[in-house]
Amino acid sequence: MKWSYEHYRGASATLLQEKTQAIDIVSDGTVKFSFKEPFLEFPILMGTANVCGAGWVVPAKYYQKVGKDGFVQKPIGAGPYKLVAQDTGNKIEYEAFEGYYRPVHVKNFTIVSVPEAATRVAMVERGEADIAYGIPGELIERIKGNAKLMLAPVLSGSWWLEFPGFNDPKNPFNDKRVREAVSLTVDRKAINDAESGGMGRVSGNWINDDVEYVIDWPKWETNIPKAKELMKQAGFPDGFKVDWLTVVPNFFSRGERVISQLKAIGIQTRLQTMERGVYLKRMETGLKEWPGVQIIMNATRMGGSWSNWYEGMFKCGGFQSKDMICVKALDDKFAKYATSFDRAERNKLAEEIQKEILEQYYFVPVFRHAFLNVIGPRLKAAKWEDVFPTHLTSGYAYPWEDLQLKDTA
Amino acid sequence: MARFIIRRTLYALVTLLILSLTIFMVIRLTGDPVTLLAEPGAHAEDLDRIRAEWGLDRSWPVQYLTFAKNVFTGDLGKSFNYDMPVSTLYFQRLPNSLELALAATLISFLIGIPAGLISAVKVNSVWDNTGKVIALFGLAVPGFWLGLVMILVFSVWLGWLPTSGQGSWQHLIMPAVALGWYFAASLLRLTRSSMLEVLRSEYIKLARLKGLPGYVVIAVHAFKNALIPVLTLAGVNLVVMINAAVIIEVIFAWPGIGRLLYEGIFQRDFPLVQGVVMEAGIMIVVINLTIDILYAYIDPRIRLTR
Numbered sequence: 001m002k003w004s005y006e007h008y009r010g011a012s013a014t015l016l017q018e019k020t021q022a023i024d025i026v027s028d029g030t031v032k033f034s035f036k037e038p039f040l041e042f043p044i045l046m047g048t049a050n051v052c053g054a055g056w057v058v059p060a061k062y063y064q065k066v067g068k069d070g071f072v073q074k075p076i077g078a079g080p081y082k083l084v085a086q087d088t089g090n091k092i093e094y095e096a097f098e099g100y101y102r103p104v105h106v107k108n109f110t111i112v113s114v115p116e117a118a119t120r121v122a123m124v125e126r127g128e129a130d131i132a133y134g135i136p137g138e139l140i141e142r143i144k145g146n147a148k149l150m151l152a153p154v155l156s157g158s159w160w161l162e163f164p165g166f167n168d169p170k171n172p173f174n175d176k177r178v179r180e181a182v183s184l185t186v187d188r189k190a191i192n193d194a195e196s197g198g199m200g201r202v203s204g205n206w207i208n209d210d211v212e213y214v215i216d217w218p219k220w221e222t223n224i225p226k227a228k229e230l231m232k233q234a235g236f237p238d239g240f241k242v243d244w245l246t247v248v249p250n251f252f253s254r255g256e257r258v259i260s261q262l263k264a265i266g267i268q269t270r271l272q273t274m275e276r277g278v279y280l281k282r283m284e285t286g287l288k289e290w291p292g293v294q295i296i297m298n299a300t301r302m303g304g305s306w307s308n309w310y311e312g313m314f315k316c317g318g319f320q321s322k323d324m325i326c327v328k329a330l331d332d333k334f335a336k337y338a339t340s341f342d343r344a345e346r347n348k349l350a351e352e353i354q355k356e357i358l359e360q361y362y363f364v365p366v367f368r369h370a371f372l373n374v375i376g377p378r379l380k381a382a383k384w385e386d387v388f389p390t391h392l393t394s395g396y397a398y399p400w401e402d403l404q405l406k407d408t409a
Numbered sequence: 410m411a412r413f414i415i416r417r418t419l420y421a422l423v424t425l426l427i428l429s430l431t432i433f434m435v436i437r438l439t440g441d442p443v444t445l446l447a448e449p450g451a452h453a454e455d456l457d458r459i460r461a462e463w464g465l466d467r468s469w470p471v472q473y474l475t476f477a478k479n480v481f482t483g484d485l486g487k488s489f490n491y492d493m494p495v496s497t498l499y500f501q502r503l504p505n506s507l508e509l510a511l512a513a514t515l516i517s518f519l520i521g522i523p524a525g526l527i528s529a530v531k532v533n534s535v536w537d538n539t540g541k542v543i544a545l546f547g548l549a550v551p552g553f554w555l556g557l558v559m560i561l562v563f564s565v566w567l568g569w570l571p572t573s574g575q576g577s578w579q580h581l582i583m584p585a586v587a588l589g590w591y592f593a594a595s596l597l598r599l600t601r602s603s604m605l606e607v608l609r610s611e612y613i614k615l616a617r618l619k620g621l622p623g624y625v626v627i628a629v630h631a632f633k634n635a636l637i638p639v640l641t642l643a644g645v646n647l648v649v650m651i652n653a654a655v656i657i658e659v660i661f662a663w664p665g666i667g668r669l670l671y672e673g674i675f676q677r678d679f680p681l682v683q684g685v686v687m688e689a690g691i692m693i694v695v696i697n698l699t700i701d702i703l704y705a706y707i708d709p710r711i712r713l714t715r
Contacts, residue, residue: 009462011447011455072492088491088498089672090664091574114573114662115671122560122572277440277677284444284456319452 003060153199153370157301179361184227239266286322442677486680495684506665510650516589525600547594652689
């Protein structure tokens with residue numbers, strides 16, 4: 001573990017190195033980390049793989065023996081399965097590791113990469129595969145129509161609307177009433193029904209409820225007359241034109257739904273489609289890539305703490321916020337939060353910041369979508385949660401050793 | 410002849426230079442790979458470190474010169490996504506693409522050439538019209554649609570064939586038909602027009618006047634000559650099928666070069682996309698150069714007029 005930590009080069013590596021004073025091996029089962037100052041994020045960073053990979057333990061002796069390329073070709077670890085063969089980018093074959101400390105039910109396990117969703121579903125329908133991930137909304141009915149298949153809707157990332165450059169007084173979204181009117185116009189239930197077969201969640205906060213210091217927020221209402229009244233008060237009785245509404249690729253259909261709903265209060269806009277890499281590049285560049293009046297339908301799923309969300313998506317200079325959403329008062333509070341070692345104070349600041357974002361409609365939460373998967377008839381499962389017991393933190397079937405086939409059960 | 414070969418080789422090198430510049434520029438215009446390589450919560454310093462690690466912090470001219478120098482020495486770089494040499498990935502996938510392309514070529518021959526031949530011999534008949542309809546459908550029906558329909562019918566409903574992947578000969582049937590049908594249609598059209606042209610020529614009239622049986626005139630005299638442009642097209646088609654069967658390989662999860670390219674584009678894997686395109690470009694340029702030289706060798710008029 002000491003070696004893995006010292007050689008870690010992924011996200012937050014610089015932060016970890018700067019804060020760490022020493023790592024001492026106390027015994028075979030104990031490692032002691034010493035820091036230059038209190039480091040409250042440390043446990044979350046170490047324990048949240050999609051935020052920071054420093055917690056992954058790599059076998060040092062083996063890695064040093066085979067080198068980086070050798071390890072990529074034939075990695076070893078301490079899990080329930082050992083790698084038998086891999087066809088890079090296509091297939092990985094595993095075999096149960098008999099010495100594992102828990103029983104491993106499925107002896108041979110293969111992961112196949114199949115880019116086309118319809119083909120993945122066909123594989124499960126035909127019994128060539130037992131689980132398929134990432135099923136788009138248009139295939140829901142096909143799965144529901146087959147009694148042998150089971151749909152596994154895992155609650156995943158949150159979606160929200162944001163208004164780049166709203167700080168500019170000339171931008172119509174500068175007026176809180178306009179942002180509130182947008183929120184009152186969005187029919188979140190209709191979007192959830194259409195996009196996730198109703199299996200997502202219409203929640204209040206734009207931050208997932210499975211992270212530290214997140215606050216609970218009531219569901220938003222849809223009220224077109226009230227929205228129209230607010231638009232009238234803001235000086236836009238007939239609405240206005242928005243240059244583009246851009247949605248995270250390739251979820252374009254949900255962007256179209258928002259565009260169609262916004263027409264009710266006279267906001268006219270068009271959908272801007274772009275490739276994922278282009279979208280990320282533009283988000284990373286900032287406001288100059290989003291001239292005029294724009295709406296972005298953004299989304300993410302991050303683990304750990306609410307602060308990862310704020311820092312990446314809202315804070316001035318953040319990974320995807322850059323100079324698009326700069327609220328100095330909140331950033332100052334966040335700076336105080338980041339340097340505070342008092343848990344009560346941190347909790348209070350986290351609450352205040354989140355409340356302000358929601359009350360001011362800086363972000364307009366839409367829904368939490370469902371990451372849809374399908375389970376085939378061979379797997380032993382009374383309900384989909386039996387195959388996805390860790391669904392609160394992972395969209396994938398895990399732990400693998402708990403999966404059981406009906407024949408071998 | 411030597412001057413001709415030198416001139417054509419220089420043209421080929423210029424073509425590859427332009428191709429390398431184009432793919433280098435185009436892939437960089439599409440987005441930043443670093444945002445895809447980093448975790449969602451990555452900080453600015455993490456992005457800078459990844460950028461430096463992969464040499465993306467250097468200017469474009471410096472990056473291009475390194476890329477060009479490496480290509481010249483046979484090194485296509487290392488894939489961002491797979492962390493493996495691009496040439497290793499390419500040659501791992503090449504046999505799979507070759508297998509699919511050869512099967513599709515065979516299918517395109519079996520459908521396209523006999524149908525084209527019959528269409529030409531029985532011109533303006535029911536046979537000819539049927540051939541035209543086949544050609545029209547082959548060119549008009551998108552491969553991805555045909556592929557998905559075949560999976561639904563032959564795998565899900567009838568249960569005759571596996572849906573996707575590679576393994577037995579059964580795995581090869583649907584992707585080969587879906588890929589080969591389009592090329593069968595183009596071969597059918599070319600065979601038909603080439604045969605019609607040959608059948609109108611003087612030496613065919615002479616063969617008929619000599620009293621040779623119809624099948625001998627068609628099979629020995631006409632078909633042999635009509636086949637030259639058809640085989641040239643089939644050669645080019647084969648190279649295209651090896652390197653660019655992207656949609657079919659994606660639909661059928663066939664682990665070939667097309668799918669490798671698809672994954673490279675989606676992951677902004679610059680070295681992978683550049684490498685695959687350069688390999689394909691070199692293959693096409695070398696084949697064309699060889700054909701040009703062979704034509705010039707066989708027909709001296711070519712090397713004198715060009």
